[in-house]
Amino acid sequence: MKKIEDLNYYELLEISTDASSQDIHRAYERIRKTYEPNSIALYSLFSADETASINQRIEDAYRTLVYEEPRKRYDALLRQNLMTPAPVALPPVEKRYQMQPVQPSLSLEADNRYLKSTEPPPAPPVTTTPQPLPPTITEFTGSVLKMLREQRNITTRAIADMTKLSTRYVDFIEAENFGKLPARPYLRGFLVLYAKALGYEPERLANDYMKRYDAAMNPPKQK
Amino acid sequence: MIELQDALRKKEIWAIGGGKGGIGKSLITGNIGITLARLKKRVLLVDADLGGANLHTTLGIGVPEMTLSDFLNRRVETIQEVIIKTSIPNLSLVSGAQDFLDAANPNFAQKARLLRHLETLDADYILLDLGAGTSFNILDFFLFADHGILVVLPEPTAIENAYRFIKSAFYRRFKRIVTGQNIKDLIDAAMDQKNSMGIRTPYDLIERIKQLDPESGDALEIEMMKFRPKLVVNQVRTKNDIQIGFSMKSACQKYFGINLEYLGYVEYDDCVWQSIRSKRPLTVEYPYSRPARCIERIVHNVLRKEQLAASMLY
Numbered sequence: 001m002k003k004i005e006d007l008n009y010y011e012l013l014e015i016s017t018d019a020s021s022q023d024i025h026r027a028y029e030r031i032r033k034t035y036e037p038n039s040i041a042l043y044s045l046f047s048a049d050e051t052a053s054i055n056q057r058i059e060d061a062y063r064t065l066v067y068e069e070p071r072k073r074y075d076a077l078l079r080q081n082l083m084t085p086a087p088v089a090l091p092p093v094e095k096r097y098q099m100q101p102v103q104p105s106l107s108l109e110a111d112n113r114y115l116k117s118t119e120p121p122p123a124p125p126v127t128t129t130p131q132p133l134p135p136t137i138t139e140f141t142g143s144v145l146k147m148l149r150e151q152r153n154i155t156t157r158a159i160a161d162m163t164k165l166s167t168r169y170v171d172f173i174e175a176e177n178f179g180k181l182p183a184r185p186y187l188r189g190f191l192v193l194y195a196k197a198l199g200y201e202p203e204r205l206a207n208d209y210m211k212r213y214d215a216a217m218n219p220p221k222q223k
Numbered sequence: 224m225i226e227l228q229d230a231l232r233k234k235e236i237w238a239i240g241g242g243k244g245g246i247g248k249s250l251i252t253g254n255i256g257i258t259l260a261r262l263k264k265r266v267l268l269v270d271a272d273l274g275g276a277n278l279h280t281t282l283g284i285g286v287p288e289m290t291l292s293d294f295l296n297r298r299v300e301t302i303q304e305v306i307i308k309t310s311i312p313n314l315s316l317v318s319g320a321q322d323f324l325d326a327a328n329p330n331f332a333q334k335a336r337l338l339r340h341l342e343t344l345d346a347d348y349i350l351l352d353l354g355a356g357t358s359f360n361i362l363d364f365f366l367f368a369d370h371g372i373l374v375v376l377p378e379p380t381a382i383e384n385a386y387r388f389i390k391s392a393f394y395r396r397f398k399r400i401v402t403g404q405n406i407k408d409l410i411d412a413a414m415d416q417k418n419s420m421g422i423r424t425p426y427d428l429i430e431r432i433k434q435l436d437p438e439s440g441d442a443l444e445i446e447m448m449k450f451r452p453k454l455v456v457n458q459v460r461t462k463n464d465i466q467i468g469f470s471m472k473s474a475c476q477k478y479f480g481i482n483l484e485y486l487g488y489v490e491y492d493d494c495v496w497q498s499i500r501s502k503r504p505l506t507v508e509y510p511y512s513r514p515a516r517c518i519e520r521i522v523h524n525v526l527r528k529e530q531l532a533a534s535m536l537y
Contacts, residue, residue, distance in 0.1 A: 004478070007477070014473065030536075035474075040379045041470030043382050043383055044383040044386055045474055
């Protein structure tokens with residue numbers, strides 16, 4: 001029996017440790033619906049503050065488990081924690097919103113209970129706020145998306161699982177194969193999902209991309 | 224289906240409660256009873272709503288001559304004498320008390336006698352229709368049953384009462400298994416949500432008890448795992464309403480550490496209202512309606528020891 005704060009990410013999302021990324025995504029959708037702030041199923045149990053902190057943990061859990069690399073690292077920490085029942089408590093690392101977006105890892109929460117002092121410092125935790133763009137990038141193009149994705153070690157498969165698009169469309173988006181992409185409004189929706197999966201501001205990304213799409217698909221008329 | 228039930232020969236007692244009034248407890252109890260009776264099981268419905276009995280009305284029976292209060296007040300010797308046959312084969316009824324004001328609060332001896340007599344009855348299933356509220360009588364009947372079924376509506380008021388009911392029920396259960404007076408007192412104090420010891424959730428309580436008496440703490444933890452109330456969401460109108468059952472299950476697990484089993488839901492339909500108005504049971508009047516089907520599913524889930532899977536929503 002565990003308190004809600006002591007649940008590991010798998011327990012929090014109510015999934016087994018060998019859940020597929022699709023399972024994780026579904027569990028996340030479900031659990032987020034369960035703990036949304038105005039869910040009447042929580043009425044009289046959890047205060048607004050408690051609900052907020054549960055939601056933050058759910059986000060952390062999802063962002064850690066849904067990406068291959070952070071998940072592997074988290075699994076390793078969990079295993080280590082199982083073998084050493086008394087985890088060394090580290091002083092709290094205050095790192096909440098300090099982001100380094102180009103760093104390949106998106107997540108791995110700063111969960112100090114699982115860290116031993118010999119461990120490398122935890123990667124910056126993911127927040128729900130959109131990440132700033134790396135300064136070298138001025139515009140979201142297909143190739144930039146591909147680069148950002150690869151930096152995080154996310155496969156197109158994982159993106160497809162998260163966004164429920166097919167991998168073909170993920171490839172088309174990245175290759176800017178505009179002719180093969182669906183009609184404008186659908187494409188925009190796809191881009192918003194893609195942006196959310198990568199953790200960037202959906203509006204900005206979709207606008208940039210649509211500008212390029214429009215330029216290619218409707219070239220200005222020759223006068 | 225029949226073979227499966229032959230395996231479950233033993234008599235079972237199901238209690239249907241929920242804390243709040245007017246959420247369909249009697250309606251669901253009556254129709255679960257009819258559904259079981261149709262499966263060729265001998266079913267006895269007991270209207271244990273001692274203050275506001277109306278199970279007989281949902282079955283279309285007028286005010287009965289013999290009621291539970293005749294038994295409680297020893298005007299008859301055995302409970303057999305207050306059992307009424309219904310028009311449905313295999314289904315009989317012990318109607319709730321009508322007259323006595325104090326019948327709503329039977330004393331310990333009366334309650335014990337009732338439960339003792341229920342145990343000796345020759346039936347396959349005994350369904351207890353509990354009243355509203357979280358009085359000790361209601362909680363005791365709920366805890367006594369093999370299956371405790373909670374009914375809620377997808378509304379904050381009903382959900383709040385359901386959680387209060389769950390909490391009251393297992394604190395009462397805790398209190399019965401611990402022996403030390405100091406721990407009993409602690410549980411009483413913890414029932415007060417605003418207690419000064421900072422015990423807000425059952426986890427806090429168990430942790431505190433473990434400090435005082437590790438043995439009792441462990442026993443309670445086991446007890447908590449064994450306590451598996453079941454949930455029915457009534458008057459479901461949308462997919463989100465169905466989702467509420469899963470959400471409550473998750474919240475219950477995370478907040479109380481209690482496994483709530485989501486048995487099923489009953490869809491909202493005017494035919495329920497029509498059947499109540501015509502004083503004819505839903506599953507008799509509209510056996511193929513969606514709410515009647517929902518009740519069948521609930522019965523089958525209890526019999527097969529199954530529950531709804533969240534994957535049904537995808």
